[in-house]
Amino acid sequence: MVEPLFTFPGLITGRTIGFLLVILIFVLAIYYMGQAKSPYIRRVPALDAIEDAVGRSTEMGKPVVCSFGCGGFEYWTIAGLSILGYVAKLCAETDTRLIVPTGGSSDSYIVREAAVDLVRNAYTVAGKSENFSEEDMPFLSGEQYAYTPGYVGILVRERPGTTIMTGSHWSEAMNIAEMSNAVGSITITAGCYTSNMAALACASDYVMLGEEQPAAGAYLSRDPSQLASIRVQDIYKFIAIGLMILGLIAINIGSDFIKRLISS
Amino acid sequence: MTKEEGFDLFRWMATYDKRWIYVILFIVVLYPLMRPVGMPITVSELTRDYYDQINSLKEGDIVFDSWNMEFSGYMELKPGVLATHRIFIEKGVKLCIAFGHFEGVAIPDVVFSELRSVMQEYDYRELDDYIILGYILPNEAAVAALAQDFHGVVRQDWKGNPIEGTFLDQITNAGDFAMINDYTTGLATTFEVRHMVLTYGTPMVVNCIGVSIPGALANLDAGLYTGLLASTRGGAELEYLIGAPGPGLKSMDAFTFGHYMLIIFIIIGNIGHYGWARRTRYRDRTGIR
C-alpha cells in the first residue's frame, strides 16, 4: 500500500476518501430523488423480451412463472419486485395465469408479504381482482435447497409458457433455467453475480446482465428513488473510469498521486 | 422426423434427448472412481503461492479457520481442507474453527477421522490445539462483532466447554490472528473481508469453489487475499505438492473424463446446429434473438 496523500484531523487515516465518497452518494441520491423531473433512462432490451414472452404464453394458453429471487430486501430483490409488478400487470390484462414462487432464504419471508401486496394491487388496478389468487404465490420454505426442488416441481407440473427469474438467485438458478428449458418454456433470467451470468448466458433464451435488471425495474416503475439509483451509479462509473485513466497515466509517468489520493 | 425422412445424423445431433448426457456423466465419473487410472497433474502458480503462504506459519501461530461451506461445498473443497489441515497439524498451528452454515456441524467428524493417524502422530488434540466454536457466523453483524470483541461474543466452544484458559486467551480482536484460513462457497467470506481483513489487516487465504474463482481472483489481485486455492483441482495439486495423495488426486481421472465429455457434447451440439438447425431454417421457438 502507498502512503496516504493527506490526513484529516479527527478522521481515521486511510478512510477519508471513502467517507467523502459515501457522503457524496448520500447527497447525489437525495438530490435526484427530490427532483420533480425524473432523470432520463433508456429502455433496456429486457423489456421487449418480457413482453414477447408473456404474449406468447397468452397465445398458447399457458401460465407464466415469475419469481423475484430468494434474497431479503436488497438491491436485486427490489429490481425483481418492480419487474414482477410489470409482469403481473401484463398477465392481469391478458387473463394469463401468473404463478409466483416465493421463499428460498431466511430473509425472504419479509419480502413475500410485499410481493403479495404488489401482485394483488396489479390485478386490482387492471380491474381483475377476482383473478388474483394467493395460492399461486406458494411459499417454498426458507431453505435454498428445499426451495429449489419446490420451484422445479412447479415447472414440471404446470409446464409454463414463460419462466421469468429475476431478483437474486444463487446456484439454484441453473436448476431452474435448465428445467424451464426442458419443459419447453421460454426462459428469461437475470444474473446477479458473474458466475451466474456466464452460466445463464448459456442456459437462457434471454439473460439480463448486471444492472440491466435494476435499470429495467427503474424504467418500469418510474420510481424516483430507483431512477436516482441508476443515475448515481452511472456517475460513479464515470468517477471510477476517470480515476483509473488518470491513475494509469500518472503512475506510468512516475507519479503515484492518484494512488495516494485513493489511499488517503 | 417422420419415418420417411429416415435417420438424419445432424438432426439427431441437434435434438437428442439431453438425459443421455446425465447417464453418460454418471458413468464417466463413477467408473474411474472405482477403477482409478492415475493420470499426471501439473501444479499451477496459484497453488504454489497458496502453499507458500500456508507454509510460512510457525508453531503456536493461531489461525482463524473459517468453514464457510455447506456439507455439499465440502464435497468440492475436501482435498484442500484435508491437505491444509495436514500441514497445520504437522506444523503445530493452533486452529480456531468457526462455521458459516449450520451444515458445517457435520464436517469436523469427517475431517478429523480422515486425519486421525497424523493427529495421533503429532499429539494434536481438541481444546489444546484446535477449538471448534460452532455456527457463530450466521450474518454480517455476528462477524463484525466477533472481529471487534472476540471474548464479548464467544465464551464457550460448540460442546459448551469454556474457552477461558485456552490459547484463545491471546485473542482480543481479529487483528490478533496470524491468518484467516477460509474454505468458502460464499456465505460469510465477504463479511470477513470487510470486518477482519480490511479493518484489522489480518492476512487471508481462501480455498473457494469454482463459482467464486472470478471474484476471488479480483480480491487476490487487489491484495485483499494473500493466497487462493481454486476448487477441487487446486486441492489435488496441493496434495501432489505435499506428497499426500488423497481424494483430490483420486478424483482427477473423473475430472478429466467429465471435462472431455462436455467438450465432446459441445462439439456435437455445434455440428448438429450448423448441420441441421440452420439448414432447415428451424425457427428458434422463442424468436427473441
Add this chain to the structure above:
Amino acid sequence: MVVEWFEYSVTLVGIFISFCMYTTLYGKENPLRSWAEFSYLAAGTGVSVTWAVWYIYTTAIVNIQAGDIILFASIILGLMMLFRVHPKYSYISRVPLAFTVGVQLALSLRTIIFTDFLVQINATIIKLWTGVPKDFLYQVTIAVSVISILTFFLYTLEVTGPLLMTSKLGEYLMYIGFGAIFAQTFMGRLGLFVGYMERLTTPVWKQPYTIASAIICLLAAVFFEKSGLGKKLSAG
C-alpha cells in the same frame, strides 16, 4: 471389515435417498423424489432451527449470565420480531426490523466503498511496463477490459460516439470473460459431483450399494412414468 450399525444404516439410507433425489434428472414426477424433497425440507429446517436456538443461547444467554445485561435487549427484540406474522400486531416487528437493518446497513456501507470500489480501482492503477512482457500484457488487458466493460453498463444517457465504441468493445471482452467463467463454474460443479461420488464409493464396501441404488431408482423413475402412477403418488 465390520461396520457399526449406525454407520451402516446411515450410509445405506443416505445412498438410496441420494439417488431418489437424482431422479429429478429424469424430468418426470415420482414419489421417490417427493419423499427425498420433503425429507430434506423437514430435516434441514430442523437442523437450522436447532442451530438458531444454540446460537441465541451461546451468544445471548451465556453472555447475560456472565454479566452482559445489555444483551437482554436481543431477546426482547427477537421475540418482537416474531410478531411479523401476526395478522393484527405485525407492526410490533417494525422496531426490531428498523434496528437490525440500521446496524446491518451501517456495517456494509462503511466498508463496501473500500473493498468493492476503492481497493479494486487502486489495484487497476499499476505500472504497465515492469520489464516482464507477460505482466505488461496482463495489466494492459485488465485496464482496457475493466474500463470498457464499465461503459457497456451506462443507462442514463444515450450511448453514442466514442462511448459506443468502448461499449461495444466492452461487450465483446465481457463475453470472453464469461467463457472463462463458465468453464470455471463447470469445474466447480463437476468437482462437487465428483467429490460426492468419491464419498459414495469410498470405502469399497459402499460401491455395490451405490450401483444398486442407481439402477433401482432409474428403473423406478421409468416405471412411475410409464405406469402413470408418478403423477398420482407424488406431492402436489
Add this chain to the structure above:
Amino acid sequence: MATFFKSRSVQLSILGLFFLIVFVPYFINIPQLEWLTTKLMIIAAVTNAFTIAIAVYSQWKRSGRFIREKRRGWAYHIYLLLLMAFMVFNGIVLGQDSTGYQWLLQAVVTPLSSVIYGILAFYMASAGARAFRARSPHAALLLIAGFVVLLYQAPLTGAFFPGFEPAADYLTKTFGMSVSRMFSISVCIGAIVLGVRMLTGKEVAFLGFGEE
C-alpha cells in the same frame, strides 16, 4: 402504544440513529462508542437469528392448509411436519449428540445437500451442450474462451498440451477477473444508494409500511 409502533417517523428515527452509531465511529475516532457498537452488533446478530421461527411458522401454515383441505400430496406434508418436529425435539431437547439427530443429519441432510448442489454439474453440462453455440460473435467468443479453459482444467491436457495452461491463465486472470471487478465496482454503488433510500424513507416495504 400502537401509534408508537405504527408511526413511520419513529421507525425511521430508530433506523437512522442506530445506523449513525455504528457507521460514524468507523471514520471518526470515538473510543467511547466502541463498546456500544460491539454490543449493538451482537444484539442485531441475535435478533436476526429469531427470524428462523418465522420460516417454521410459514412452513407449518402452508402444510397445515394442505392437510386440512386434503390437497394432492397432503400425506407428504404430515410426514414433513412430524419429521421436522422430531428433528427439532432431538436437536434442542436431547442435544445435538443424540442418536436421532445425528442419524437424520448424516442419513438425510448431508447426502441431499450434496445431491441438490452437485446436480448442477448435470444442468451445466446439458446447458453447455445445448446452448454453447457459435450463433453470434459474442457467443463465438464465449465458446472459444470456454473451450480453452475447459481443456486446461482437465488434468490430462496439461501432460500432453502444455500450451493450454498459459492461455487459460491469461483468460481467467484478465478477462474473467475484469468482469468480476467491474461488477463489484458498479453493484456496490447501487447497494449504497439503496441504503440511502431506506434511510430517507423512500424504501420502507421491508418495514411493512404498506399502510400508515
